[in-house]
Amino acid sequence: MTRLLVMSDLDGTLLDHYSYDFSSALEAMKRLEALQIPLVLNSSKTFPEMLQIRKAINNTCPFVVENGAALYVPAQQGGREIFECVIFGLTRRDILAAMHEIESRHQFEYQAFSRMSVAQLVATTGLGADQAQYALSRQYTEPLLWKDSSEHLAEFTAMCNKAGISVIRGGRFVHLSGAADKSDCMGWLREFYGKRYGRTPAIIALGDSENDVPMLLNADYAVQVKSPVKQFPDISHPRLTRTTEIGPLGWNNSLLHLLDEIEAKRQKKIMNIQ
Ligand SMILES: [Mg+2]
Structure with a gap:
């Protein structure tokens, strides 16, 4: 599998705009887990709110709070989880x-x-x-x-x-x-996972709103998730997907499709080399 990292907004993207439900995204989340692809949450929510959601979806990856202001990287110390904090905005x-x-x-x-x-x-x-x-x-x-x-x-x-x-x-x-946005963490994460993998991962980013645009533009694959209340923000990206379904179902289907497509391309490349 190509080295990948998935970065996602929460409200209206992985979580339903009205109910905050994420059950229709479970299949793709399980696929990410099976393929050991990290899912980094990147939201306008605060640290305590993010801790709750991470727990609810069983996520142990680094996460980004308050619209890109800071990144929290988990580590284990004496059997409990601690966090290293990297600040991109202002305290x-x-x-x-x-x-x-x-x-x-x-x-x-x-x-x-x-x-x-x-x-x-x-x-x-x-x-x-x-x-x-x-x-x-x-x-x-x-x-x-x-x-x-x-x-x-x-x-x-x-x-x-x-x-x-x-x-x-x-x-x-x-x-x-501070002047940070959701894309400021991406260079740091590319380097962090690049060291871990021995290769810089390609980033798939998913979001529904205007504040997600910098993150989408800075990703290798951009997915605009359809919102029930507003139009897609206008962006231009060479590998852009706009979901047909709304919210977490769109998240799920587009991500499964994209993972299949990336894997198929990789297989084809291997065949061509042989
Ligand atoms: Mg959103």
């Missing part, structure tokens, strides 16, 4: 330091999540207790409740960008993060 502490520095020069009207308790967050933002807890557990993003004008937001954004911080506006909230 929340770095982001807060830059934010405080900006605050010392300019006053903008906003409430930083890091200054609020779960109860305060629920009261001021209208988020549910779970969502509030989740927002506070982020390690590489600082969300703000923006209360100032959009002109001031543009000014604030420019100051953040100057300090190496991306500002993403989502409704009432503004998210500050």
Whole structure:
């Protein structure tokens, strides 16, 4: 078998957009396991959320959190699992330091999540207790409740960008993060598995959204998984598959097909050499 690595988004890709179910992807996941092809999860979720999902799908590979901000590589120590963390973005502490520095020069009207308790967050933002807890557990993003004008937001954004911080506006909230995306981990992983295999693996990447595009473009095989709520983001890639089925079923069928195709090509190459 050709040396491969599969990298996948979760929501709307391996997990159903509505129910988070992954049962229709089990066949392809079993095939990966049988072929000893690593499945690296790459999501906007946080470290504790990723731990839960990994456990649910019985995955022991490295994984990427918070939209490419950090990669966690598992290792065994004294019978328990520990993680080496490789940071590609900025830690929340770095982001807060830059934010405080900006605050010392300019006053903008906003409430930083890091200054609020779960109860305060629920009261001021209208988020549910779970969502509030989740927002506070982020390690590489600082969300703000923006209360100032959009002109001031543009000014604030420019100051953040100057300090190496991306500002993403989502409704009432503004998210500050480092400039990493889902593709930043790929060079590191190619080298990591390349050492292990003695050969750099080809990467098959699967995703459904705009934030998956850098990862898809940087992969050897790109799979766009069909979403029930939006169009495929427009990308151009020499080995691009767009799934016919939605979510995990599309994930499953396209991956099985691709693995067969790659193996058939390899067999043909061997025949030609002989
Ligand atoms: Mg997604």
